[in-house]
Amino acid sequence: MNLKFQKAQLVNALGIVMKAISTKTSSVILESILITAADNRVVLDATDTELSIQTEVDAIIVNPGGVVLNAKLFSDIVRKFDNTDSLIELDVDKDFKTTIRCDQAIFNIMGIDPVEFIPMPQVDRDDFIKLSQFSLKEVIRQTEFSTAISDINRMMGGELIDIKDNVAKFVTLDGHRMSIRNIELNGSFENQRCVVPIKSLQEVMRIIDSDTQKDVNIYFSKDHILFEFDRTLVLSRILDGEYFRIETMLSNDYDTKVTVSRNRFQSAIEQAMILIRENEHKPLILDIENGTLTLSVNSSLGFMDAKVNIEKSGSDLKIAFNPKFLVDALKVIDDEFVDIYFTNAKSPCFIKDDKNSYTYLILPVNFVG
Amino acid sequence: MNLKFQKAQLVNALGIVMKAISTKTSSVILESILITAADNRVVLDATDTELSIQTEVDAIIVNPGGVVLNAKLFSDIVRKFDNTDSLIELDVDKDFKTTIRCDQAIFNIMGIDPVEFIPMPQVDRDDFIKLSQFSLKEVIRQTEFSTAISDINRMMGGELIDIKDNVAKFVTLDGHRMSIRNIELNGSFENQRCVVPIKSLQEVMRIIDSDTQKDVNIYFSKDHILFEFDRTLVLSRILDGEYFRIETMLSNDYDTKVTVSRNRFQSAIEQAMILIRENEHKPLILDIENGTLTLSVNSSLGFMDAKVNIEKSGSDLKIAFNPKFLVDALKVIDDEFVDIYFTNAKSPCFIKDDKNSYTYLILPVNFVG
Structure with missing residues (x-):
């Protein structure tokens, strides 16, 4: 096999298939990629047996063929060539000895017979x-x-x-x-x-x-x-x-509905989290009253109290959460204001929008107070 | 003590003194900073006993005084306040209970008496x-x-x-x-x-x-x-x-002088290093002949050979190095071309300039070939 690549295209294609390379494997094949040149196409393949990735890359096919190369080594070699206009040449002999050449640098590494590679399973495309x-x-x-x-x-x-x-x-x-x-x-x-x-x-x-x-x-x-x-x-x-x-976990009933600035709420929770050491499992307490949501945390590091303006309908409520779970949900919502629905201090809250595009359910935690 | 800070100024000053905070200490004092407001100046201090840092920060001094606070906790709290125009208020009572307030958030943490802190030694400034x-x-x-x-x-x-x-x-x-x-x-x-x-x-x-x-x-x-x-x-x-x-380690004698593009030489060495696994200690062999420097590495991963144009005076030479040592020096030289002086395969090389602004000495390693 003899192929010629442009560096940028090869680096990009390697970056894609290498997502399927496991760093924790002891199998030579699972840390390698398959390069196949046939039918005027050059294709790279990698697999960790659960996930398989295949991508096509532009190349000049001087001689078709195939080889299996260590993914990290091949990718390191290719990336380290100077960014010249010269093509990167890949030459594989019948024993899978592989020569990689660009400008005045030549690498010789050992490849493996493509028959050793685990092919991507064929699936119906109906x-x-x-x-x-x-x-x-x-x-x-x-x-x-x-x-x-x-x-x-x-x-x-x-x-x-x-x-x-x-x-x-x-x-x-x-x-x-x-x-x-x-x-x-x-x-x-x-x-x-x-x-x-x-x-x-x-x-x-x-x-x-x-x-x-x-x-x-x-x-x-x-x-x-x-x-x-x-x-x-x-x-x-x-x-x-x-x-x-x-x-069975979802419900449209609620006793308290809160509308709050997502940004303000999230940053108040993140402030509170400063006082919670990992593994300490201290709850964040939300105290919901008309017009104001008070967040508080009391931990071995200190005490914190922050107020955020809200619109509220329904009953007042005191409820506690793992603050990380609230932040995780708020972080991936793009809306400026979010609606949060509560039933009581023992039932999950729901952060959801009117258009039914998202629902985040979070279970509360017990608290003293 | 009661002080009022602008967030950006306080964050900047904390960033400076925290460079003296050791992350590996079990001493409460060594992971803390001292804040002192006296004589119309507010000063932050931190030390790991070997290194002490002191910096001044602008603040409104409502009441002077001092306190020692956990550096990471205080800095986390300050950095998490929203970037508002509001001032951050630091209030310390006689028992060193510390309140940090900004907008609608309040933190209460415990401080320590400043007398516990290790003061910065006084030195002569002659x-x-x-x-x-x-x-x-x-x-x-x-x-x-x-x-x-x-x-x-x-x-x-x-x-x-x-x-x-x-x-x-x-x-x-x-x-x-x-x-x-x-x-x-x-x-x-x-x-x-x-x-x-x-x-x-x-x-x-x-x-x-x-x-x-x-x-x-x-x-x-x-x-x-x-x-x-x-x-x-x-x-x-x-x-x-x-x-x-x-x-006694320096010398101006040489048998071979090479002038080479720093960039080309460095990138050829970095290519060669791809084939050297950590702890494998494979040498990089330099083969110096008129007009051409050939770099080569032969390791368990493969073989590499690269050529770089040079100007040479004196004898031809074959010599081997730990490639990392060459790269470390080349990386911190700004000149487009470097001069390298060699005596023989057992003696150090010197990378140095005519103006005597830098000298990098590197010992060679043994090699077979």
């Missing part, structure tokens, strides 16, 4: 939806935090993607809180439902653009979900089993 | 030199890397500052290499010679500006060195004992 790259990136960012990696309940480490009519619902929950985002789809698609490991979605989020004009096609098959965008495929296993019955 | 902040910052950056923290030889963890006539010489060495920078002083000063812990100089480097127009006064006393700039004092203990006899 059922799919289409989203903008921007929307997919946003929705993952707005929900990824309320997951928990747990051997006891693997579903908490996943995100539910639930397509019904023309709405895509994304849900995560970790036992203390739940995040729901609804996205209206352009067009109507077959109903679909699957739970994707959050790590896979986070890698997708890191690769895709924030471009509202470019789309992602998402394909659903029995064991896999496939994201197709630009010249890249990301394939992830899905989690096996039933997701939680989230409808 | 002997001093004057340097621009820019020069001092640069010279520390250009020499700090060739130091070694070692219990066996504490001097290697320090930097020699040697004032003779109107030249300030800064020297570090770690057993494998030595860095020397000479700065011409404006005016002539008393001869001085002391060895300063490199950590102290690094903190000074982080605090001072890159401003060529602003000066630092450096005072020398028996046990201490004192840096005075802007509204800040940094006092460091100096190391006790004799520094190495560096003159």
Whole structure:
């Protein structure tokens, strides 16, 4: 095989597939990438067995063929070539001895036969939806935090993607809180439902653009979900089993409704968190009265008290939360003001908007006072 | 005590004194700052016993007094106040209970009696030199890397500052290499010679500006060195004992002189370093012939060979180095081309300029070939 690359294009493509390279593997193949030149296309492949990424890169194909190279080593070599106009030449002999050449520098490293590589599973491409790259990136960012990696309940480490009519619902929950985002789809698609490991979605989020004009096609098959965008495929296993019955956790009843400046509320909570040492589990107490929300924390470091203006309807209420859970939700909401619905000090609160585009459920904690 | 601060000014002053706060201490005092309001001045103090920093901050003094506060907690609280025009109020009662107030947020934390604090030692201010902040910052950056923290030889963890006539010489060495920078002083000063812990100089480097127009006064006393700039004092203990006899390590003889583009040489070495795993200690071999310097590395990861154009006078030479030592020196030289002087494969090389502003000595390593 003999290929010639432009540095910037090769660096970019390597950056994409390397998201599937696990740093914690002892398998030579799982820390390597497959380079294949065939049918006038050059394709890079990487996999950690749960997640597989494939991307196409422009190159001059002098001789087609394939090789498996250590991902980090190859990427370090390519990135360290001077940013000249010269092409980077990759030359692989029949024993997979690999020469990488650019200007006056030559590297010789050992490659591996491509037959050793784990190929990306083929999946049906019958059922799919289409989203903008921007929307997919946003929705993952707005929900990824309320997951928990747990051997006891693997579903908490996943995100539910639930397509019904023309709405895509994304849900995560970790036992203390739940995040729901609804996205209206352009067009109507077959109903679909699957739970994707959050790590896979986070890698997708890191690769895709924030471009509202470019789309992602998402394909659903029995064991896999496939994201197709630009010249890249990301394939992830899905989690096996039933997701939680989230409808039973939701409610539209409330006794207290608070409207507050998201920014002011968030920054008051962040102030309070200064006094809470990790592992101290001190609650943030919210005291809701007409016109004023008083936040307070009393910890081994000191006492803090802050007031925030609110609009309130319904009863007064004193309720306590893990402040981090409130901040996590507020941080990913773009609205200037948020509505928060409470029932009593033992029941979850809901931060949600009128358009039903988001719902963040947070369980309160016990407190003395 | 009752003081009122502007947030930006207080944050800036805290950032300066916190450079003397050790994160590894179990002493309550060493992780605290002293705030003193007296004689119409507000001063912040911090110390780790080796290094003490004092800085003045603008404030409205409603009532003078003093308090010792946990540095991280106080700084976190101050930084988290919204960036409003409101002043931050610090109120300390007779039991050192401290209230910090800004807008609608109030913090109560416990302070400590200032008598518990370790005061900054008084030093004579008779002997001093004057340097621009820019020069001092640069010279520390250009020499700090060739130091070694070692219990066996504490001097290697320090930097020699040697004032003779109107030249300030800064020297570090770690057993494998030595860095020397000479700065011409404006005016002539008393001869001085002391060895300063490199950590102290690094903190000074982080605090001072890159401003060529602003000066630092450096005072020398028996046990201490004192840096005075802007509204800040940094006092460091100096190391006790004799520094190495560096003159015996220097030489102006050579058999081979190479002139090379600093940038090209550095980037070729950095390419070669990709093939060297940490702890593998593989040498970089330099093969010097007329017109061409060939760099090569042969390691468990592969083989690399790069050529760089040079001007050479004297004999051809094959010599090997720890490539990191070459890069460390090249990185802090600003010249477009550097001159490197060699004697033979067992003797140190010298990277130095005609103006005697820098000399970097690097010992070679053994190699097979």
